[in-house]
Amino acid sequence: MSDAGAATPLPVVVGAEAARATIFRKRVVDEGALSDAERGLIATLYPSMDPATADAAVRRIIDEVRRDGDAALRRISAALDGFAPDPMRVNEAEFAAARAAVDPELIGALQAAAGRVRDYHARQLAHAAQSFEHEGLGQIVRPIARVGLYVPGTAVVYPSSVLHTAIPAVVAGVEDVCIVSPVSSAAGGTVAAIKLVAAEIAGVTSVYKVGGAQAIAALAYGTESVPAVDKIFGPGNRFVTLAKRMVYGDVGIDALYGPTETVVVTDDSADPELCAADLLAQAEHDTIAAPILITSSERVARAVAAIVPRQAAALPRGAIALQAFENRGGIILAEDLSAAIDLANEYAPEHLALGVAAAQAAADRARTAGGLFVGEASPEALADYIAGPSHVMPTGGSARYASPLHVDAFRKVTSVLRAGDDLLQRVGDDAITIARAEGLQAHARSLEVRRSDR
Structure with missing residues (x-):
């Protein structure tokens, strides 16, 4: 249990201008500033690098993988993860061991979630871009031939991300869907069992035991073990994101993802306990997550400000959640509901939850969110796991122009003149x-x- 339960309420920011000057400004992250852990990773791999920057380290990793292939993957993985995978590809014995190691109840839950995600994207495919020809003019829509999915995490494992990334690809008709995922000596030198089970349920073609920027380089250029792909999908840490940016053009990428964001917009009808629970559900991801309440009700604002620390005290990751509020989140009291929705549109969050009496009217005005969660019976956590739409969504304000992961991201259009x-x-x-x-x-x-x- 966390000891993060100090009774001091969170501060409430009043008005749009104050919100822009404080909470909204926190969204700007210094991409050049390295954490101690990141500096340590670079020093471990390249002790003589000067200056030791993330860009320089990632560029060197990519160059080494292009030049040395599997040997570079093993050398870099051994230095950073304490384990050099050999063979690189997960074999059937490892999949069988994973199935035996995972609780059958959890496997059943993942199968249920996969069914809903699959059904949703099958319906999406029926309404997606279609091939046509009219008077000698048309288009052909085909799935991308081969895609690579990056699945992060050794300390924290998210099997739901496997389902929500891989299933849209399979439904779209991609023939070769491979996953790269980091391993460590502490994990026995293999991919977490629950990830492998999720990959099997999703219909993934192959899984490779490599992560980090080196995995992105392998997907982009290929090695003896890891085939080059046509497009790379999935979020990762700073080094993974930089690698995706650097290889773009030689290979397609889905997007450059930042920390998770949730904005909850409410009026006085909202239940503060539910608001606090929904904000904490996203704040617990990371200390740089962005949990934000924008409300037209002073009652709700003050209540949530008091409830969040109390609820956080009962959570194992409560201290992380409270740090996220301090670093990038907060509570905003807007002039009225219209102003609250305007602020949400300006922020363009990854997730926008609407806890208001006239929920549909508010939804009609909410134009720039990656995902819209309408009404208190539609918590984001439901969509994170089992509702159906992919939970991979645009971050960092890119919801102004970008979309959640969907089947057309795995397909391409060829124009035809006949x-x-x-x-x-x-x-x-x-x-x-x-x-x-x-x-x-x-x-x-x-x-x-x-x-x-x-």
């Missing part, structure tokens, strides 16, 4: 005129030589 002579006759003159205006005479001639009246 024109007959009639189309060339109808529109050829205009195309020739534009080509000449652009000074591209060979383009114009390519059209002219096909004209029947030339």
Whole structure:
């Protein structure tokens, strides 16, 4: 149990301007500042690196993996994780051992969650981009051939993330879905059993025992053991995110993910106990998570400010949750509900929960969230595990233009022109005129030589 239960209520920030100057400003993270743990990782791998920056370390890791393949993966993993995987690919004996090690009740729960996630994305696929052709013009929609999913975590394991990342890929029709995931000597040198069970339930093709920036490099360029993929998916730590940024262009990526964010918007009808519970459910992820309440009710604001420390005291990760409130979260008292929703749209959170009396009207105005959780019977934790939509969502304000993980992220469109002579006759003159205006005479001639009246 945490000792984080000090009775001191959280502070309440009053008004939009104060929120922008305090809580919203905390969202800006100094990407160059390294934690002691991160500096230690770089020093372990490259003790003579000067200056020792995350960018320099990740660039060197990528270069070494491109040059040395599996040997680099084993060398880097041994230095950072205390274990050099050999073979790299998880074998059937390891999958069998994982199945035997996991509680059958948990396996049943994962199967139930997988069924709902699969059903949701099958319905999504039915409404996704479709192939068509009309008068010789159209598109072909095909799944990406091979994708790689990064599944983080050795100390904390999230089998739900395996389901929520892999199942949309399988439903989309991707033939080769591989996972890379870190291991450690402390974990016996293999991927956590529950991850392997989740991967099997999801229908993953293969799992490789490597994590970190070196795993991203392996997925991007391939090694003797790890095949190169066409697109990389999944969140990770700073080094993983930097690696994804650096390999982008040589391989596709889904997004660059930051710390998790939850904004809860309420009016006076909300239950403060539920609000506090929902905020803490996300704050416990990490000390840099962003749990934010925006409410038009002073009663709710003051109550939640008092309840959060009390509830946190009963949680094993309560101290982490309270630190998240201090670092990047908080409570905002808005002028009215309209102002509260405007602030939420401005912040563009990963998750937006609406605990208001007129929930649908509020939902209609909420335009910039990755996920929308409407009404007190729709807690985000339900969607985190079993509701159906993928819980992989845009962070850092990217919900203004980006979407949650969905089946079309695993597919691509090819435009098709199958024109007959009639189309060339109808529109050829205009195309020739534009080509000449652009000074591209060979383009114009390519059209002219096909004209029947030339």
